[in-house]
Amino acid sequence: MTARLRAHQYGKAETRVVRIVRDTPRHEIRDLNVSTALRGDFAAAYLDGDQSAVLPTDTQKNTAFAYAKEHGVASPERFATLLARHFVDDVAPVSGARVDVDEHAWVRVLVDRAEHDHTWVRSGQEVRTASVTVDADGTWVVAGLRDLTVLKSTGSEFRGFLQDAYTTLPETTDRVLATSLLAQWRYAGTELDFDATYATVRSTLLSTFATQHSLALQQTLWEMGRAVLDAVPEVVEIRFAAPNKHHLLADLSPFGLDNPGEVFFAADRPYGLIEAVVVRDGAPDAGSAWTRSVGAP
Numbered sequence: 001m002t003a004r005l006r007a008h009q010y011g012k013a014e015t016r017v018v019r020i021v022r023d024t025p026r027h028e029i030r031d032l033n034v035s036t037a038l039r040g041d042f043a044a045a046y047l048d049g050d051q052s053a054v055l056p057t058d059t060q061k062n063t064a065f066a067y068a069k070e071h072g073v074a075s076p077e078r079f080a081t082l083l084a085r086h087f088v089d090d091v092a093p094v095s096g097a098r099v100d101v102d103e104h105a106w107v108r109v110l111v112d113r114a115e116h117d118h119t120w121v122r123s124g125q126e127v128r129t130a131s132v133t134v135d136a137d138g139t140w141v142v143a144g145l146r147d148l149t150v151l152k153s154t155g156s157e158f159r160g161f162l163q164d165a166y167t168t169l170p171e172t173t174d175r176v177l178a179t180s181l182l183a184q185w186r187y188a189g190t191e192l193d194f195d196a197t198y199a200t201v202r203s204t205l206l207s208t209f210a211t212q213h214s215l216a217l218q219q220t221l222w223e224m225g226r227a228v229l230d231a232v233p234e235v236v237e238i239r240f241a242a243p244n245k246h247h248l249l250a251d252l253s254p255f256g257l258d259n260p261g262e263v264f265f266a267a268d269r270p271y272g273l274i275e276a277v278v279v280r281d282g283a284p285d286a287g288s289a290w291t292r293s294v295g296a297p
């Protein structure tokens with residue numbers, strides 16, 4: 001049997017780093033889940049068990065904590081960029097690094113309608129994401145969010161679809177549209193006000209979902225993508241994966257009740273899964289921006 005090692009990368013996944021700034025009575029918090037992956041010639045570790053080029057994943061975890069102290073967390077994107085550049089620039093065998101950072105949001109507790117200085121409540125299940133790749137060709141920053149769950153109770157239809165012998169779905173001009181959005185967008189630059197841009201993209205996604213009369217989730221994703229590219233010049237590409245969280249009208253006719261769009265069964269599976277990539281004309285090359293694993297086809 002002959003075989004070869006086609007690709008490899010290694011790192012520490014999901015280091016939970018919580019950074020608190022307590023220089024004044026009003027503290028700040030950033031709650032991160034940091035995953036690092038190093039790329040380079042580490043073949044000897046796989047083929048011969050030779051660790052001489054291997055920076056332990058334990059060290060990568062330690063570096064995340066040390067960088068949180070020394071450099072702070074200006075934003076998930078900035079923190080990921082600093083870490084990735086450090087591994088590539090300062091650790092000789094490393095030629096590329098990919099750092100993924102998830103941020104869990106905390107919002108200040110209100111006490112007598114005033115924001116409390118050092119108490120927060122976890123806000124929803126939505127997660128902000130940043131994925132930064134550094135290699136010999138440059139630095140790529142992808143920002144995003146997942147589990148942004150939205151629902152509109154009208155302003156959505158689905159009709160005129162292709163029918164065959166197996167089609168039973170009735171056409172509708174008024175349905176509930178709900179999804180738990182995953183969106184990732186690529187920036188042209190690496191030095192932005194990432195928090196401000198994130199806020200603009202998020203609010204653009206939400207307002208487009210709300211105001212766009214939807215003919216299908218596919219069309220809604222396209223319109224949300226276009227709106228983001230319109231609103232934020234630094235965004236050159238945005239990718240979506242959106243489960244269609246079906247809300248099926250409950251059949252109340254056995255009980256002599258009509259149901260004009262008032263009572264639904266929220267089905268959790270199966271769900272339609274609608275995906276799209278919207279890219280600005282003339283966008284710069286994506287390089288390794290989307291390459292999560294070097295082994296990916």
Ligand SMILES: O=c1[nH]c(=O)c2[nH]c(=O)[nH]c2[nH]1
Pocket residue numbers: 158169215216217218244272
């Ligand atoms: O927005 C939708 N897109 C579809 O492709 C689809 N298919 C389906 O059964 N319902 C829906 N809704």
